[in-house]
Amino acid sequence: MPVNSRSALLGPLLKSVSRSFYLTLRVLPAGMRDPLGLAYLLARAADTIADTSLIAPEERLGFLLAFRACVNGTGDGGALERIAGEVAGKQRDSDEKKLLESLGAALAVLTQLEPADREAVRGIVTTLTQGMEFDLRTFPDESSGQLAALEDYAELDRYTYLVAGCVGEFWTRMTWVHAPGAIGGEHERMLERGVRFGKALQLTNILRDCGKDLRIGRCYLPSAILTRYGLAAGELLDAGNSGRARPMLFELVRRDLDHYRAAMEYTLALRRSTLRLRLACVWPVLIGLETMALLVRNEAWLDPAKASKIGRGRVYRIMVRSLLLARSNAMLRGWMEGLIRKVEAGMES
Numbered sequence: 001m002p003v004n005s006r007s008a009l010l011g012p013l014l015k016s017v018s019r020s021f022y023l024t025l026r027v028l029p030a031g032m033r034d035p036l037g038l039a040y041l042l043a044r045a046a047d048t049i050a051d052t053s054l055i056a057p058e059e060r061l062g063f064l065l066a067f068r069a070c071v072n073g074t075g076d077g078g079a080l081e082r083i084a085g086e087v088a089g090k091q092r093d094s095d096e097k098k099l100l101e102s103l104g105a106a107l108a109v110l111t112q113l114e115p116a117d118r119e120a121v122r123g124i125v126t127t128l129t130q131g132m133e134f135d136l137r138t139f140p141d142e143s144s145g146q147l148a149a150l151e152d153y154a155e156l157d158r159y160t161y162l163v164a165g166c167v168g169e170f171w172t173r174m175t176w177v178h179a180p181g182a183i184g185g186e187h188e189r190m191l192e193r194g195v196r197f198g199k200a201l202q203l204t205n206i207l208r209d210c211g212k213d214l215r216i217g218r219c220y221l222p223s224a225i226l227t228r229y230g231l232a233a234g235e236l237l238d239a240g241n242s243g244r245a246r247p248m249l250f251e252l253v254r255r256d257l258d259h260y261r262a263a264m265e266y267t268l269a270l271r272r273s274t275l276r277l278r279l280a281c282v283w284p285v286l287i288g289l290e291t292m293a294l295l296v297r298n299e300a301w302l303d304p305a306k307a308s309k310i311g312r313g314r315v316y317r318i319m320v321r322s323l324l325l326a327r328s329n330a331m332l333r334g335w336m337e338g339l340i341r342k343v344e345a346g347m348e349s
Contacts (some may be wrong), residue, residue, distance in 0.1 A: 002084075002101035006109050009102060010037045016095040017044055023319075024283060027276040031178035034109075035117040039170070041106055042071060042125045045099050049083065050132040053142045053216075054090040061136045063087055068129045070107060072122050080104050116177060124170040131162030135218070142216040149219035149226065149233040153255075156206075156222050161195060164202035168194030168266075175277065182274040193266035197281070200259035204288045207252060208295055211239065211304035225251065239303035246301075250347045253296055257340055260289060264336045272327045282322045282332065287315060289339035296346035 003013045014037050015022045025037055049063050063083055069075035080103050088100035110118055140146040150156050172194035175182055183190055206213070206220045213220060219233040226233060229248040235241050267281040287310065294308035295301055301308065325331040 003098060003105060005105070006034075006112070009041065009106055009109060010034060013095070013099060013102065014041055017041070017099055024280045027279050029179045029182075029274075029276060032174055035113055035121055035174060036171075038106065038109055038113070039121045039124050041099065042103075042110070042121070043128045045103055045106070046125065046129045046132055048091070048096050048100060049087055050129075050136060052087055052090050055087065057136050057141050061133065064129055064132055064136070067103070068126060070103075071110070071125050080107070117174075120170060120173060120177075124166060127162060127166040131159060134159060134162060140217045144217060147214065147217050147219060147233055147237070149221065149223040152222045152224040156203075156220060157199070159220070160199040160202040160206075164198035165195040166198065168196070168198035179274060179277060182271050182277055183269055184271060185269040190266065190269060193262045193269075196259045196262035197266050197285075200256055200263045201284055201288050203252065203256040203259065204291055204295075207249065207256070207301075208291060208308050209304075210236065211302045211307065214302075215304060221248070221252070236302055239300055239306075242298075242300050242302040249301065250296065253292060253343065253347065256292065257343060260285065260292075260336075260340065263288075264333065267336075268329050268333060272329070275326055278326045279319075279322060282326055283319060285336060286318050286322065286339065289336065289343065290314065290318070292343045293339060293346060296343055297349070 003009050010033070014025070018025070018040055021040055025033055025040075028036065046064060046067055049067060050060055052060060055063075063079075063086075066075055066079035067083060070079050083103060084101045088097045091097040091100065110121060113121065138150075139148050150159065169191055172183065172191055176187075185193075210219075210221065214233070214237050219236065221233070221236070223233060225248060226236075229245070231241075231245055231248060236245060263281075263285050267278065267285055270278050270281065272278070290310045291308055294310060298306065298308045300306045325335065
């Protein structure tokens with residue numbers, strides 16, 4: 001059954017589809033929760049549309065573009081009904097199905113937001129769906145047996161902006177509106193760091209999930225970089241080539257660590273009195289760096305069955321320890337820099 005009330009959308013439904021993000025959302029200042037929670041729900045719905053492999057890519061693209069138009073208030077009134085009927089019915093996950101059936105209610109909540117928040121949510125969902133559109137236009141059908149790779153690092157960098165860097169930008173602007181004075185530092189620099197924060201997390205996901213993505217025809221590792229290391233995208237399908245591909249992996253990890261350094265400076269620029277905001281930034285940085293430390297030591301990193309993921313227990317320990325250290329810049333810097341050194345040591349061993 002679709003969800004119709006604002007409280008149900010941004011409460012139980014959001015919790016059911018957002019996993020760890022819901023924990024982050026709950027520690028945010030009250031004014032940020034509804035626009036960020038709604039933006040997450042709309043982006044998650046778009047991602048579900050784009051990833052429904054039982055529907056041909058060109059049809060998914062049509063649904064995605066129609067949904068984007070609805071978010072921006074210019075869509076066909078029947079688009080949501082078609083999504084609920086044709087896409088929701090293909091979902092194995094009942095929560096994802098319920099989300100797609102509840103899009104009318106979600107867009108109604110969007111119209112109830114303050115005008116600035118409404119336009120910000122529309123902007124971030126538009127950009128994120130451009131990243132999904134890029135996937136659908138660039139890569140082959142998951143069941144085709146074909147494989148395509150990005151061309152160069154510039155294309156990868158642009159992609160990481162579309163699907164994650166823009167979120168750091170959005171997050172920063174929403175913080176300025178709903179928690180004025182929470183972020184220190186010059187605005188343009190903090191926007192840049194926010195973008196790099198998002199890129200850091202996305203590049204980590206790309207490297208961690210490389211083996212899985214290759215098997216649905218998507219190689220986000222640029223062919224220009226692969227060629228420099230004497231590799232072709234198809235060779236990465238053989239997990240036995242994990243060792244041979246490690247120098248290429250390490251180049252991308254070093255680029256990612258530069259993003260994490262910007263993310264660290266972003267986090268430490270948050271006023272120490274804004275504990276909730278600090279925790280919302282501290283957790284993904286620490287979890288991301290812990291993941292990178294596992295990745296660089298993973299001798300079978302191209303094997304999708306051996307992906308580098310930290311356990312739930314470790315995540316909870318990070319959260320508990322961070323509660324004790326979150327107000328100390330020196331302690332947080334030491335923790336994050338220690339993890340960066342751990343990643344670098346893993347590339348030297």
